[in-house]
Amino acid sequence: MQRWTLDIDSPDWKSAPEADAVCTALLAGDLVAIPTETVYGLAADATDGKACARIFQAKGRPQFNPLISHVPSLESAMDHGEFDDRALKLARAFWPGPLTLVVPKKKGSPISDLATAGLETVALRVPKGPVMRFLAEKTGRPLAAPSANTSGRISPTRAEDVIADLEPSLSYVIDAGPCTVGIESTIVGLIDDQPRLLRPGGLTREDIEQVLGTELATRDTSTQPDAPTAPGMLTSHYAPNARLILEAAEASPEDGLLSFGPTSLPGAEAARAEFNLSPTGDLAEAAANLFQALRWLDAHGAAVIRAQIIPNFGLGEAINDRLRRAAAPRP
Template identity: 55%
Template sequence: MQVLSPSDENIALAASFLRDGSLVAFPTETVYGLGANANDGRAIARLYEAKGRPRFNPLIVHVADREHAERLGVFDDRARLLAEQFWPGPLTLVVPLVEGAPINSLVTAGLDTVGLRVPSHPIAQKLIQFSRVPVAAPSANRSGRVSPTTAEHVAGDFENVKGLIVNGGRCPGGLESTVVGLAGDAPLLLRPGGIPRDEIETELGEPLHQPEHKPDAPASPGMLTSHYAPRARVRLNAQQARPGEVLLGFGPDAPPETILNLSERGDLTEASANLFGYLRAMDTCRADTIAVMPIPNEGLGEAINDRLARAAAPKRNGG
């Protein structure tokens, strides 16, 4: 893929590529996305092929604003409340698909729901606005691998794929969006992410429930058991490295053999921003196993632990 600087001229060029059915990778406030025109079945098929992604795994559709989102999905009071509070930003809402909406069925994996997000990153916003189409965009990495937070990560995964990469530098968030399901009576936390559970529950005034686990029929992206995985095995809750391992630390008490520390201060926001980049960097050590120190399971720690648990799961195709 060809890497472009983020000038308005280049973003307009990338937008024209999207409209015409080509693939375009671009930065968001979470990770880089690999975008395709959500109305174009051939473009979506190219996206699935490039990622090696199973077609039963639905895609998130990125739009410029809530007005556009409501032309594609059915918003109830809960959806409007969360959109008002957290959009633009790292929140995806899974809502019923509007009857007759032009979204290709490959995007929704044949479901009667659609995942919608309004990203806040200025490059993502310009690209969507210039393209004038809804953009289906999973993370811009080979399926099941570690998500990309730089243009270099994307280029390394897709060097032989036709398309463009808009280089916006490092993504500030580092964790994918939180996905909330609002197609039924009970709101569901389909994927922890960049907005902590407690902030969403406070806004809704009710708890988020856990979805039924269906690994071969996920209701949203990021629900496959093995996901976000480096090439090396991952061992969790490690206090030190064993022979043949490298240690990914967290906090001020990390032992001397720590290769990288997600946050020496024990800051979960810093750790979330570093997670995917550090996993990729640790993979270059060519150790058999990456040992990871414990992460508190609170706030953004819930999303970090979710990604680490999926990275540590037995490998299978996903993405």
């Protein structure tokens, strides 16, 4: 594995020799860890079934769990998906950005059936993070890229997290520093008359509904909880090694503490370790810190992590979604 450390604010990184080497690796079917504004992605050529199979193998990911294909622009996304008026509204409002749209797959799209899990739909995103967008444009291929971690575990927001999980499977890891959003993209399904929030994420429900002019339905997973129509929908996901307890009323001397806001839980001073997602109660800061906080608390050896209540609006909806999945019983 080779590590390419780049300064995203420098105008020279796109012309670096590593850029050509990474594109060659992707076109050869290799796996590359690429940063976006949300989390680091484990990327491969989405049109190459064998390359996509390497993603599933490296992550230990179930093959019925579809992948997001990242493209450089709305125009390129329209080569792969059928965009109705609703999809165009959302794409024009929020792309590039932390929004994935699940739309009917366009006839003739070369995105592999393995990337779509054999469904007649495709998950597409134009990320704000410039590295993924640049590489998709330079290779001329949509890049399938789930989070660059072992399946079901904590998503990575730093290159070090990726290396710890997946180093033997990687051709390159591109280190552009910490991700700014810190949780995965919001996924909206537009495959019938009712737009659906399939996964809350880095773009809030409220912002999406304002553009659509209608409320988003929420997918009911009670009948088929583990038959996902989009990535990141499995019941157990994002899990630390420690057992996670939600809406804790107090801390414990033996446990780790995931706190939020200016007021800590009773007993916090005696906890084994404490990580405050945002001392000021800023949900954007909390989202950016979430996965790193879980990794940090895990590293302190607590068998149990107790999480303080997080408000369930705005980005809090996505944070609570990740915490519920991280706390779910593991298969």
